[in-house]
Amino acid sequence: MSTIRIPPVLRENTDGRRTVDVTGATVSAALDDLFAQHPALRDRVTTDGKLSEFINVYVNDRDVRYRDGLDTTVGADDTIILLPAMAGGSR
Amino acid sequence: MTFREVNATEAVALAADGHRVIDVREQNEWDAGHVVGATLLPLADVAQRIAEVAPDKDAPLLLHCAVGGRSGRAAAWLSQMGYTNVVSMKAPIGDWKTAGGAWNEPQEPLLTPAQQRRYARQTLIPEIGQEGQRKLLDAKVLLIGAGALGSPSALYLSASGVGTIGLVDDDLVEESNLQRQVLHGADRLGMRKVDSGELTIRGLNPETVVVKHAERLDAGNVERLISGYDVIVDGTDNFDTRYVLNDAAVKLRKPVVHGSIYRWDGQITTFVPFEGPCYRCMYPTQPPDELAPACSVAGVLGVLPGVIGLLQSNEVFKLILGAGDTLAGRLLMFDAMGTSFDEVRIWRDPACPTCGEGSPYHEDPT
Known part of the structure; x- marks a missing residue:
């Protein structure tokens, strides 16, 4: 069982939960489990069945863009972080 | 174990021969001119900071101040602390110059007296000091x-x-x-x-x-x-x-x-x-x-x-x-x-249009 960190902007789709425990040996499988548990999330972070480009995905502290993308393996104690850019600052 | 007191001519020779020169005067006296290559270690800081300035207790040290009083006291302490090769110059600092010792003329102080007071808690930090504070001010x-x-x-x-x-x-x-x-x-x-x-x-x-x-x-x-x-x-x-x-x-x-x-x-x-x-x-x-x-x-x-x-x-x-x-x-x-x-x-992306391999900005603007 690995853990997915839900960014603040997506928590309305996870009943306010900040983390969701998932099963799956790859990032892709873990996300499928996440979407199965919280179906509304799928449309917010995927486009044509693919994870949207504006969401950065990290396994522990490593960006999967520099590993095997969505095929990156996920271990039982790993944490997956979903990270869309944040805008707020001044106003 | 005691320390030795020397005159200015001997002191200049010892410095040339590898004695580490330690100036136990205050910052403002140092700013008004100091021995080339010397380390400033005001008398009040000697006991606390000597281990950092001179970790080797057998290293040859030459202490001086304005006339030899403070450096004599510092040398006595260091001898008690186990430093084996301590010399104090018992002579007015002007004699050092007359004897041909290398001397840095006063420089524009890095900080004004008001700045030294205002930023005192920060300049005490070794990684900042007066030089670092000057960088911040600039x-x-x-x-x-x-x-x-x-x-x-x-x-x-x-x-x-x-x-x-x-x-x-x-x-x-x-x-x-x-x-x-x-x-x-x-x-x-x-x-x-x-x-x-x-x-x-x-x-x-x-x-x-x-x-x-x-x-x-x-x-x-x-x-x-x-x-x-x-x-x-x-x-x-x-x-x-x-x-x-x-x-x-x-x-x-x-x-x-x-x-x-x-x-x-x-x-x-x-x-x-x-x-x-x-x-x-x-x-x-x-x-x-x-x-x-x-x-x-x-x-x-x-x-x-x-x-x-x-x-x-x-x-x-x-x-x-x-x-x-x-x-x-x-x-x-x-x-x-x-x-x-x-x-x-986060990693540099070789394909980044702004700073990657195809970046139009590789040429340094300066």
Whole structure:
């Protein structure tokens, strides 16, 4: 069982939960489990069945863009972080 | 074990022969001229700092002061502490020069007496000292946004002696700002934020030079705005501005300290052009508005910009001082609800259109 960190902007789709425990040996499988548990999330972070480009995905502290993308393996104690850019600052 | 006292001619010979010269006078006496190659270690600091200055107790040390009184006392202490090869010059310091000893004439002091008093707690820190404080006083830092994130930076950077602070903001102070924008107050409603910011900064530190840019940063003015500054603090509120700032900062080789906030969460990192990743390496694609609402839509915890803004100031300090490890290549995330920090690594993207292999900015502008 690995853990997915839900960014603040997506928590309305996870009943306010900040983390969701998932099963799956790859990032892709873990996300499928996440979407199965919280179906509304799928449309917010995927486009044509693919994870949207504006969401950065990290396994522990490593960006999967520099590993095997969505095929990156996920271990039982790993944490997956979903990270869309944040805008707020001044106003 | 005792120490030896020598005259100036012997002292000059011993220094030439490898004795380490330690000046036990005060900073102001040192500033008025000192022995070339000497280390300043005021009498009051000798016992505490000698181990750091001279870790080897058998090393040959030559102590001096103005006439030989203080250096004699220091030499006696060192002998008691087990230093085996201590010599004190018992002669007026003028004799050192007459005997042909190398001498640095007085230099312009790094700090005025008022600055030495004001920044005393900071200059005591070994990584800062008077040299570091001078760097801070000479530094020019531009705050993009004099709002939530800009407020703590403006307050602490000016209080601690960053010499020039530029404020870029075209907004007026509104009531809904006051919950977190501590640069402004209830008596400033309707005032331009740059003017209110200047008033507050002047109150904290009249020495700070405040440069007001009452305009909104855009592609047309960005290079003019940032070119005169050493470090840029990004506390803007939208993606367009962040990308515009990023590209110009990479082009002009300006480090940018990035902060962003949303409700209970904040992110911070430091972009050093061509040394670490840039904003486009980290976020190549802008999310749709609904996934990145501004604070005015989503709300933000009052203390959150305080935490994130001061972490940005901390990065500014290290960039100016050239000390410590910045967040270049790391994104630090703060969760105020759980009071926890997380960190992920961010990489330079070889395909980044701004700083990657095909970048139009590889040519150094200087």
